[in-house]
Amino acid sequence: MKFHSENVGDTIAIVRGDGRLNMVSAPALRQVITGLVDAGRSKIVVDLSGIDFMDSSGLGSLIGCLKTTRQAGGDLRIAAPTKQVVMVLQLSNLDRVLKTYDTAEDAFHDET
Amino acid sequence: MRLFLLRLIVVLTAILGVNYIAWRWLFSLNWDAWWIAIPLIIAETYSLIDVLLFGMTMWQARTRLAPPPPAASATADVLITTYDEPIDLVMTTAMAAKAIRFPHKTWILDDGARAEMREAAESAGIGYITRGDEWDGLPRHAKAGNVNNALSMTDGEFILILDADQIPRPEILDNTLGYFTDDKVALVQTPQVFSNVATGDPLGSQAPLFYGPIQQGKDGWNAAFFCGSNAVLRREALMMLGVLGYVDELDRSVTSSLRLASRVVRKARSHPSAAEPAVRAALDEVAAAITDARGQLARKEPFAEVTYALHQRVDRAAESIVAVDLAAMEEDLKEIYALAAPVPGATNLEYQIDLQNTVSALATKELSPFNALEAVQAVLRSIAIDRPDEAQPVMPLATISVTEDMATSMRLHGLGWKSVYHHELLADGLAPEDVGSMLTQRLRWAQGTMQVLLRENPLVQWGMTLPQRLMYFATMWTYLSGYAALVYFAAPIVFLVLGILPVDTNAFDFFVRFVPFILVNQLLFLVAGRGVPTWRGQQYSLALFPVWIKACTTAFQNVVLGTPLGFAVTPKTRQETTGRPWHLIRPQLVVMVLLLLAILIGLVRIFVNGAEPLGTGVNIFWAVFDLIILSVLFRAVSYRGYSARKGRHK
Numbered sequence: 001m002k003f004h005s006e007n008v009g010d011t012i013a014i015v016r017g018d019g020r021l022n023m024v025s026a027p028a029l030r031q032v033i034t035g036l037v038d039a040g041r042s043k044i045v046v047d048l049s050g051i052d053f054m055d056s057s058g059l060g061s062l063i064g065c066l067k068t069t070r071q072a073g074g075d076l077r078i079a080a081p082t083k084q085v086v087m088v089l090q091l092s093n094l095d096r097v098l099k100t101y102d103t104a105e106d107a108f109h110d111e112t
Numbered sequence: 113m114r115l116f117l118l119r120l121i122v123v124l125t126a127i128l129g130v131n132y133i134a135w136r137w138l139f140s141l142n143w144d145a146w147w148i149a150i151p152l153i154i155a156e157t158y159s160l161i162d163v164l165l166f167g168m169t170m171w172q173a174r175t176r177l178a179p180p181p182p183a184a185s186a187t188a189d190v191l192i193t194t195y196d197e198p199i200d201l202v203m204t205t206a207m208a209a210k211a212i213r214f215p216h217k218t219w220i221l222d223d224g225a226r227a228e229m230r231e232a233a234e235s236a237g238i239g240y241i242t243r244g245d246e247w248d249g250l251p252r253h254a255k256a257g258n259v260n261n262a263l264s265m266t267d268g269e270f271i272l273i274l275d276a277d278q279i280p281r282p283e284i285l286d287n288t289l290g291y292f293t294d295d296k297v298a299l300v301q302t303p304q305v306f307s308n309v310a311t312g313d314p315l316g317s318q319a320p321l322f323y324g325p326i327q328q329g330k331d332g333w334n335a336a337f338f339c340g341s342n343a344v345l346r347r348e349a350l351m352m353l354g355v356l357g358y359v360d361e362l363d364r365s366v367t368s369s370l371r372l373a374s375r376v377v378r379k380a381r382s383h384p385s386a387a388e389p390a391v392r393a394a395l396d397e398v399a400a401a402i403t404d405a406r407g408q409l410a411r412k413e414p415f416a417e418v419t420y421a422l423h424q425r426v427d428r429a430a431e432s433i434v435a436v437d438l439a440a441m442e443e444d445l446k447e448i449y450a451l452a453a454p455v456p457g458a459t460n461l462e463y464q465i466d467l468q469n470t471v472s473a474l475a476t477k478e479l480s481p482f483n484a485l486e487a488v489q490a491v492l493r494s495i496a497i498d499r500p501d502e503a504q505p506v507m508p509l510a511t512i513s514v515t516e517d518m519a520t521s522m523r524l525h526g527l528g529w530k531s532v533y534h535h536e537l538l539a540d541g542l543a544p545e546d547v548g549s550m551l552t553q554r555l556r557w558a559q560g561t562m563q564v565l566l567r568e569n570p571l572v573q574w575g576m577t578l579p580q581r582l583m584y585f586a587t588m589w590t591y592l593s594g595y596a597a598l599v600y601f602a603a604p605i606v607f608l609v610l611g612i613l614p615v616d617t618n619a620f621d622f623f624v625r626f627v628p629f630i631l632v633n634q635l636l637f638l639v640a641g642r643g644v645p646t647w648r649g650q651q652y653s654l655a656l657f658p659v660w661i662k663a664c665t666t667a668f669q670n671v672v673l674g675t676p677l678g679f680a681v682t683p684k685t686r687q688e689t690t691g692r693p694w695h696l697i698r699p700q701l702v703v704m705v706l707l708l709l710a711i712l713i714g715l716v717r718i719f720v721n722g723a724e725p726l727g728t729g730v731n732i733f734w735a736v737f738d739l740i741i742l743s744v745l746f747r748a749v750s751y752r753g754y755s756a757r758k759g760r761h762k
Contacts (some may be wrong), residue, residue: 023267023268023269023347023348023351024267026267027265027267055348055351056348056350056351056352056354056355057267057347057348057351059351059355060264060351060354060355060506063355063358063505063506064264064504064505064506066416066497066498066505067498067499067500067505070497070498071498071500075416075420076416077416092352092355092356092359093355093356093359093360094355094359095414096359096362096363096412096414096415097358097359097362097414097415097416097497098414098416099413099414099416099417
């Protein structure tokens with residue numbers, strides 16, 4: 001699966017992908033986000049509206065990216081998860097860590 | 113039919129054992145010699161519980177039929193862990209791994225980061241993984257960290273883990289992956305058998321009772337253990353463990369760090385310079401931010417959001433203050449950073465304990481407000497959402513113990529995953545070849561097991577069924593045997609030398625209860641063992657009593673007091689030694705000398721002093737038995753390693 005990103009303002013980027021965020025595609029997501037952070041964009045929104053399936057490796061990559069962005073002084077936020085993804089977030093208790101925003105544009109509303 | 117017979121023997125053992133031990137407690141304790149009588153009855157009770165747990169293990173032992181064929185779409189990574197084993201040895205395993213028939217990728221996980229290893233791997237077309245610089249200065253978590261690091265760089269659905277000295281056979285994946293067609297199966301463990309063991313197994317390397325009846329028994333209760341190597345794991349299950357562990361850890365650390373931060377701020381308010389309005393305002397703001405954060409967390413608002421806002425508010429407040437006492441500030445800062453940096457080699461837990469102690473210490477000091485804010489920031493930074501004290505926020509394999517395998521499978525079972533013990537030799541291993549390496553290895557296993565017991569006592573892991581909890585507990589229980597062995601050695605010596613009998617009874621009452629129990633007990637091992645040689649194992653479980661005791665005490669000191677364990681990697685090549693390493697078994701030699709003296713004194717009593725022959729005779733018998741048990745160590749110390757020629761005579 002391919003992820004693509006869209007820049008918003010000077011520091012924010014929205015990352016989108018379609019399909020399954022699982023053990024196969026998780027490394028790609030990490031790569032994209034690491035690249036953005038290296039290029040100076042440390043506030044990342046992962047738009048999950050196109051992700052119809054996520055496994056624990058996908059969750060793990062979100063946590064890994066949260067670490068990457070926080071270390072660069074930014075943050076990682078998630079938006080618009082589908083039903084299956086909401087369920088996985090709940091089962092893994094990750095909804096205790098990450099707040100889900102309704103849309104990618106909302107995610108850094110407080111910052112812009 | 114065999115199972116029926118086995119169950120009959122288990123029931124008989126239980127009845128006769130309880131009968132004997134109850135009689136010992138209630139009617140035959142020699143209270144006049146309580147100092148030996150009480151330890152002896154406790155040791156005997158320990159052994160009874162040990163046998164009962166063994167009986168339970170055997171109750172529904174499971175011999176599996178061949179699994180279905182693997183799903184054609186299954187993907188697999190073969191991970192070979194190494195630290196400092198010789199390149200040749202690792203490459204032998206790696207080439208065998210590459211030749212595994214089922215499609216897969218092979219990786220060497222080199223924790224030694226050796227250039228020659230990389231070259232050898234790459235020229236053979238084998239993947240090479242080593243730790244990145246994100247691990248610098250952070251806890252490395254030994255083998256668990258090595259595998260966790262590799263998990264983040266590979267993507268196979270299933271993971272075969274191999275120690276560098278376990279040479280896999282080509283069919284290892286074909287014969288195990290099929291179990292995973294059951295979606296709930298997370299682990300398939302196969303036996304660890306060693307090919308470099310001389311006739312008679314002088315070092316007790318083989319564990320035919322464990323990799324056989326015991327694992328099959330545990331499998332019957334869905335509690336087959338992960339043993340670190342020769343096992344296939346489901347990535348999804350491991351990652352789930354990692355994610356859940358991350359959230360739990362976060363919950364714990366954020367709560368405790370906020371409490372600590374409050375204390376630091378409260379202390380700072382009493383500092384003279386806090387009278388300044390600007391300083392006062394900043395401290396108020398930080399205190400308010402912490403209070404808000406705690407309230408939000410109590411209302412179950414997400415950690416990421418709460419901590420992000422908190423960081424921002426605290427950072428802004430800190431910037432607003434002008435440092436009053438520059439010199440003092442620098443000194444404080446130095447102290448904070450020096451103490452907040454992890455000690456190389458310390459485990460994560462040790463580091464955290466250390467950090468908490470540091471900040472607690474700072475909190476009791478009169479820090480200037482600016483420095484107090486720095487301390488608060490240091491606390492928040494170190495225990496924040498991104499786990500800066502760890503190279504990886506998500507750690508699939510458990511890191512609470514030096515034996516990550518047992519802790520990991522226990523957690524998998526706690527989440528409802530299934531495990532499988534597949535009883536087929538699919539890898540040929542190399543065992544330590546000298547007594548020193550063997551002792552190091554046993555100590556490490558025992559220490560790790562006791563760490564798990566102390567940190568995550570299986571009896572209170574409510575996610576597991578009661579039988580599963582007891583199966584883990586049973587293995588931990590066996591490692592307490594060092595204390596019992598000590599008492600068993602002491603009892604005949606005490607009688608023969610001092611004439612004190614810890615049992616207050618006549619011979620008939622004793623034997624009529626004891627002999628049937630011990631006979632049926634041995635019968636149980638015989639039937640359960642199905643003819644595998646168990647004598648060597650029985651010898652070592654008693655003869656290594658100093659190792660077991662050391663494991664218990666060091667693990668206790670480590671878990672409760674935070675003392676480092678002194679983790680050692682088992683050497684895979686023979687240690688060059690000059691002469692025989694008698695010093696390694698000094699405690700056992702002392703016991704042997706005492707037993708010999710006791711026997712001599714006993715003989716003098718019978719033949720010269722005309723002592724009552726039965727009691728003395730029985731105790732001489734026990735002392736001789738103990739000596740036979742311990743005699744295995746002479747062979748171990750004299751063992752010069754394995755040579756293939758000798759081995760062929762088997």
